[in-house]
Amino acid sequence: MILPSDNWCIQRYFITDFDNQGMKMKVPNYKQAFQEDTEIGQVISKIGSLMIDRGFPLKDAEQEIKAIEVRNAENNLTTSKTSGSSISESPLDILKNQSKADIIIQIWWKVNKTDQGKIISFTLEAFDSFTSKRIASSTGNGLPSSEITPVMLQTAVMSHIDKFSDQLNQHFNDMSINGREIKLTIRKFGSWDKDLETEFSGEELTDVILGWMNKNTVQGKYNNSESSENLLRLEQVKIPLLDDKSNGIDARQFARNLQKFLRNSPYGIESKLLNRGLGEAIIILGEK
Known part of the structure; x- marks a missing residue:
């Protein structure tokens, strides 16, 4: 599953407050990001196509978030049972748990204007959903361009994606053995x-x-x-x-x-x- 990075969400104020057992935390509001940002859907689609071409099946984050909301609404209507547990889950934990996505890929990007044209910088990171450990990472810059952001980002990531996918494969190979x-x-x-x-x-x-x-x-x-x-x-x-x-x-x-x-x-x-x-x-x- 591909999601915008925490930093990207914070920079654009797509955040919400989460009460983690009395501790106030700010967490990304992915629903708001998908509803209000004009680029994120296209960006995820472009990066997702590169991953699918390399044999990594993806779950659509926006559709999973919608499905979770529907399930939660149905549960609230059909039961009044409440838990006495002190264990709480963040919105990202709920998304990981209900979507069953093994790997969360986070994308950050920024477009800078230069005399030669627009240059895009990006960071692509993959985290194991079970441990939250970083298992693959890639960062780089694109060439000056006049294209729209999703196309610029896809072009910039293209030259780094093979190394990134190799790191993912190494992780899966290690899990199959250990x-x-x-x-x-x-x-x-x-x-x-x-x-x-x-x-x-x-x-x-x-x-x-x-x-x-x-x-x-x-x-x-x-x-x-x-x-x-x-x-x-x-x-x-x-x-x-x-x-x-x-x-x-x-x-x-x-x-x-x-x-x-x-x-x-x-x-x-x-x-x-x-x-x-x-x-x-x-x-x-x-x-x-």
Whole structure:
């Protein structure tokens, strides 16, 4: 999926305030950008055609945003259930999660006038939706031109696009061998009379969970970054790209398998599963 960069949106005042658990943040307002800017749609179409020519299928960001709004409106009309969770998602997290786009490509550009004509500068960056890590980047300038901005940008990007696509391919090749990276956090409800140090058949629950992780991650790769009786935080968790039915796996689906494992005998542990975007899942033990 291709989107305008944060800086491009801020420069043009396509931003909105987002309350992230009490912290006020300014985030891009993509809907406003698509509705009010006369260039962004054409720019994304031009860059998208270059990516499609190199074998990268794209999702249309504008159409995905519209579809999400429709789904949210339908949900608001059909249910009054509210979540007691403190987990919140930014508009970009919601877009990543509901569109299921593996890679977010952000484009920034600026046109400068010179004596020789208009010169366009650009930066093209790709981020893994699961980790928000930059996986490909390209920047450059076009030649003096009198063309419209989308055509100037397409011409300028053309000379850099092959290196950019090579970086993307390297990322996908690495994931196919070493797995996709996610984060997984295990917590407990205060009402639960057990914790992560409770023993089941002589083995602490933390060790039970880590044993499951060793068997179900790619090459047993993960980092136990924090552990206590109430919290287990796992980072750099490498999960398979596909399940046994060749369907893509995200953090929620991976965590769902652990949730089912803990629900079964001899553990019988109920839990609530939450997610933030595609790449982070939270299991809260004790009840749903």
